Amino acid sequence: xxxxxxxxxxxxxxxxxxxxxxxxxxxxxxxxxxxxxxxxxxxxxxxxxxxxxxxxxxxxxxxxxxxxxxxxxxxxxxxxxxxxxxxxxxxxxxxxxxxxxxxxxxxxxxxxxxxxxxxxxxxxxxxxxxxxxxxxxxxxxxxxxxxxxxxxxxxxxxxxxxxxxxxxxxxxxxxxxxxxxxxxxxxxxxxxxxxxx
Amino acid sequence: xxxxxxxxxxxxxxxxxxxxxxxxxxxxxxxxxxxxxxxxxxxxxxxxxxxxxxxxxxxxxxxxxxxxxxxxxxxxxxxxxxxxxxxxxxxxxxxxxxxxxxxxxxxxxxxxxxxxxxxxxxxxxxxxxxxxxxxxxxxxxxxxxxxxxxxxxxxxxxxxxxxxxxxxxxxxxxxxxxxxxxxxxxxxxxxxxxxxx
DNA sequence: GTCTATAGGAAGATAGAC
DNA sequence: GTCTATCTTCCTATAGAC
Numbered sequence: 497x498x499x500x501x502x503x504x505x506x507x508x509x510x511x512x513x514x515x516x517x518x519x520x521x522x523x524x525x526x527x528x529x530x531x532x533x534x535x536x537x538x539x540x541x542x543x544x545x546x547x548x549x550x551x552x553x554x555x556x557x558x559x560x561x562x563x564x565x566x567x568x569x570x571x572x573x574x575x576x577x578x579x580x581x582x583x584x585x586x587x588x589x590x591x592x593x594x595x596x597x598x599x600x601x602x603x604x605x606x607x608x609x610x611x612x613x614x615x616x617x618x619x620x621x622x623x624x625x626x627x628x629x630x631x632x633x634x635x636x637x638x639x640x641x642x643x644x645x646x647x648x649x650x651x652x653x654x655x656x657x658x659x660x661x662x663x664x665x666x667x668x669x670x671x672x673x674x675x676x677x678x679x680x681x682x683x684x685x686x687x688x689x690x691x692x693x
Numbered sequence: 694x695x696x697x698x699x700x701x702x703x704x705x706x707x708x709x710x711x712x713x714x715x716x717x718x719x720x721x722x723x724x725x726x727x728x729x730x731x732x733x734x735x736x737x738x739x740x741x742x743x744x745x746x747x748x749x750x751x752x753x754x755x756x757x758x759x760x761x762x763x764x765x766x767x768x769x770x771x772x773x774x775x776x777x778x779x780x781x782x783x784x785x786x787x788x789x790x791x792x793x794x795x796x797x798x799x800x801x802x803x804x805x806x807x808x809x810x811x812x813x814x815x816x817x818x819x820x821x822x823x824x825x826x827x828x829x830x831x832x833x834x835x836x837x838x839x840x841x842x843x844x845x846x847x848x849x850x851x852x853x854x855x856x857x858x859x860x861x862x863x864x865x866x867x868x869x870x871x872x873x874x875x876x877x878x879x880x881x882x883x884x885x886x887x888x889x890x
Numbered sequence: 891g892t893c894t895a896t897a898g899g900a901a902g903a904t905a906g907a908c
Numbered sequence: 909g910t911c912t913a914t915c916t917t918c919c920t921a922t923a924g925a926c
Contacts, residue, residue, distance in 0.1 A: 499891075521808035523720065527920060539893050542921060600807070607801045610866065611718035623866045647879060655856070655876040658863060662855025665862075669807065669820045679852040682844060686883055696909075724902060736911050739903060894925075901918070908910080 506544045508534045510554050517555070518597045522604050549614060556605050556615070559598075560622045568636045577691045580641045581684050584633070589680060592664055600668050630657045643691045652690070659683045703741045705731045707751050714752070715794045719801050746811060753802050753812070756795075757819045765833045774888045777838045778881045781830070786877060789861055797865050827854045840888045849887070856880045 500508075512534035516525045527541045527548060534540075545551045568584050592599055609619035631653035638645055645652050663683075667676040697705075709731035713722045724738045724745060731737075742748045765781050789796055806816035828850035835842055842849050860880075864873040 502891090523808065526918080528918080537893050539895095539922090543891085548920070600804075603800075604804045604808075606866065607797075607804055608720075610797070611720065611801075620867050623863060627863075648875075650872065651875040651879055654860070654863065654872050655879045658859025658876060659852070659855050660859070661862060662857070662859030663851075665858060666820060666824075666851065666855060669803065670817050675847065675851050678845075678848040679855060682848055682852045689886065699909090723900080725900080734911050736904090736913095740909080745902065892926080895923090897920105897922075899919080899921105902916090904915075905913090907912080 502544055505536070505540060506554070508536070509541065509544055509551065510558055513551060513555050514559065514601070517604070518601050522601070522608050549612065552605075552608070552612070553615065553618065556609060556618050556622065559602055559605060560625060562598075568633050568640070575641050577641055577643055577693075578684070578688050580637055581687045581691075584637055585680055585684055588660065589676075592667070596668055596671075599664060603665060603668075626657055626661075627653055630660070638691070643693050646690045646692050656683075656687075699741055702733070702737060703751070705733070706738065706741055706748065707755055710748060710752050711756065711798075714798050714801070719798070719805050746809065749802075749805070749809070750812065750815065753806060753815055753819065756799055756802060757822060759795075765830050765837070772838050774838060774840055774890075775881070775885050777834055778884045778888075781834055782877055782881055785857065786873075789864070793865055793868075796861060800862060800865075823854055823858075824850055827857070835888070840890050843887045843889050853880075853884075 509530060513525055513530045516529050516533050520529070528538060530551075531538050531541050541548075541551075545554075568580075568587075606619050606622060609615040609622070627650075631649055634645065634652055634656060635649060647655075660683075663676055663679055667673075706727060710722055710727045713726050713730050717726070725735060727748075728735050728738055738745075738748075742751075765777075765784075803816050803819060806812035806819070824847075828846055831842065831849055831853060832846060844852075857880075860873055860876055864870075
């Protein structure tokens, strides 16, 4: 066995845990399946993490970061609002379609976190983060293409997050591409209608 | 111990399982905690249900029924569109706020079902049901108050379900009443904007 | 630092007494 | 039909050999 630092081992275990969770769900991610995925002995787990909850904490932090990175399509001043809105939503949706299982996991982890006394606050912070990122994304669109939102940004951010979150969850369940695309277009039309030059 | 039929016992166990799941989450609803909640011996479980999965199936059916009953506020012809929209959304939201834990459970059960090979189809049927109910709700609003939706009903139903589903999930996590109310008002304004007399 | 062995307990399910 | 006792398996966590 190659000798590695505890920090490197931690990384390996977090990656392995995420792989298992994506493949089989959070409930199946036991200490045994995680160390097996990482190719480590069972004993390795508890000198890298004090407990399983500590690992879960790390996993949630990791997943949250990548889940909703700021997504704004490139845009120059004067670009039609409809174009930048359409492109930005397409970037978002392409990412969902590229890694559906990873996004399904984020919903599962949120539920899991809400049920663990020590992790409930993490779930709340996760959604505060989503709200902030979505708000920044909307603000950036407006700034780049030179227009204003006629709806207060916090309200628009929450409303838009709900639309994207709801559409994503629904699509992850029924995988109806056509229906999702139509609804997403409707959201685009809504956004255009609340944009003022 | 009172002597009861297996069917009555089944009902008691389903009710007990839902109670436990609302209180402590799906993961904590073991055969032991469920029979304890029902005040029955452990052995009672397996002569009422072939397996735990069979119970889960029954629980999901039960929860889904009540989760999104058709909600349309009373309306007469000629009532302003904005009024019926506002009242209908208020009926929906009051129900969420009255039983938040029960609604949180529906999300948890959906996740759980998606991970169980035998139950994944149940999750899809659940969302088909939500889509249908939401579509009927929108159609009823239009018929009662005498107007038309300018967006195709299937698209509007999916979009609207996403908004309500996303807002509900977000509120269940951060319980921010003011933010939820503002976003819900924004949805009401959107609906009014796509209604044509 | 690394890993084997095992503790200690809880899970789903069943056999068989009453 | 009802329930106790138990089987088997899996879990998290730790003790202690190397």
